[in-house]
Amino acid sequence: MPEFENAMAVFRTDPSYEVQHIRGFLDERELKNLREEVAAIPREALELHEVKKFGRLIVHDWPPFVAMQAKLVDFVSELAGERVEPCYNFLSLYSRRGVCEPHLDTPSAKWTFDLCIDQSEPWPISFSSIIPWPEDRDALVEDWRAVKEARSHYKIRSLSLEPGEALLFSGASQWHFRDPIPADGRRAFCDLLFFHYIPEGTSELVQPRNWARLFDVPELDTIPGIELHA
Numbered sequence: 397m398p399e400f401e402n403a404m405a406v407f408r409t410d411p412s413y414e415v416q417h418i419r420g421f422l423d424e425r426e427l428k429n430l431r432e433e434v435a436a437i438p439r440e441a442l443e444l445h446e447v448k449k450f451g452r453l454i455v456h457d458w459p460p461f462v463a464m465q466a467k468l469v470d471f472v473s474e475l476a477g478e479r480v481e482p483c484y485n486f487l488s489l490y491s492r493r494g495v496c497e498p499h500l501d502t503p504s505a506k507w508t509f510d511l512c513i514d515q516s517e518p519w520p521i522s523f524s525s526i527i528p529w530p531e532d533r534d535a536l537v538e539d540w541r542a543v544k545e546a547r548s549h550y551k552i553r554s555l556s557l558e559p560g561e562a563l564l565f566s567g568a569s570q571w572h573f574r575d576p577i578p579a580d581g582r583r584a585f586c587d588l589l590f591f592h593y594i595p596e597g598t599s600e601l602v603q604p605r606n607w608a609r610l611f612d613v614p615e616l617d618t619i620p621g622i623e624l625h626a
Contacts, residue, residue: 400611406595407503407602409569411526415555416475421511422560430513433460434487434587442489451493451577456486465591468509472593475564476507479596485589492584494519494577498543500527500536501567504602505592508567512557513587517578521563524550524571543571567592 422430442453465482473480483504501508510521524543527550531539542548550571555563565572577584600606608616 400607403601403611404503406598407506407568408529409506409526409566410477411528413477413526413566413569415523415553415570416564417555417557418475418562418564419558420560421562424560427513427560430589431587434489434513437487447491447493450488451491451495453489453491454486457484458487461485461487461589461591465509468591469593472507472509472564472591473596476566476593480507480593481596481599483592483594483599483602485591488588488590490519490577490586490588492577492579494574494584494586496521496572496574498540498571498573500529500569500571501592503568504594506566506568506595507564507593509562509564509591509593510557511562511589511591512559513589514559515557515586516582516584518556518558519574519577519586520554520556521572521574522552522554523565524548524552526566526569527571529569539571543573 437455437458441455441458443455444453446452446454462482462485465485469480469482527539539548539550543550543552546552548571557563577586594602601610604616604619608614
């Protein structure tokens with residue numbers, strides 16, 4: 397549907413975009429305060445559903461992190477080259493089982509500000525160059541296999557973060573992944589905070605449950621799972 401495709405074009409990313417590495421984003425005092433904030437989160441707030449697949453505990457939209465994300469809007473907008481607004485965030489506490497298979501995010505994570513809080517040692521994350529989309533399912537599956545098997549025609553770049561450093565990448569338009577975290581018999585961990593941003597003014601468009609109304613296509617409401625967050 398041309399109207400839908402044209403509307404969703406706002407979530408595509410300029411092919412020339414390069415991942416931004418922000419060194420020294422937090423000073424020692426700010427980093428200490430953030431670690432104390434993480435340590436104060438009660439155990440019952442930790443979500444367990446990604447332990448098996450990613451080897452991590454997560455916490456979505458913890459109030460202090462929501463406030464922090466809002467304060468970063470102007471900074472992230474400048475890095476992204478467009479005005480953005482917050483969508484959601486989550487704290488990710490990776491264990492020695494940590495891994496992140498090659499994947500693309502949904503448009504609700506067009507921009508990801510990835511902040512390293514603490515770690516046992518640097519754990520690289522790899523990104524492809526910007527991909528064109530939408531693509532059909534078969535093309536996306538082949539892309540995934542190519543990236544996983546290290547034969548992708550996309551340029552792949554790997555970066556490591558130190559605590560207090562951050563990255564801004566476009567997860568909806570860049571394959572990204574982490575190999576299994578280095579363990580070597582020692583305690584291995586990596587604590588990351590992910591702030592996801594979308595283009596300013598797209599909070600309704602990014603939600604599939606709104607598409608039937610926005611595009612006057614009632615049939616969209618019959619798709620299983622359409623009510624879920626993008």
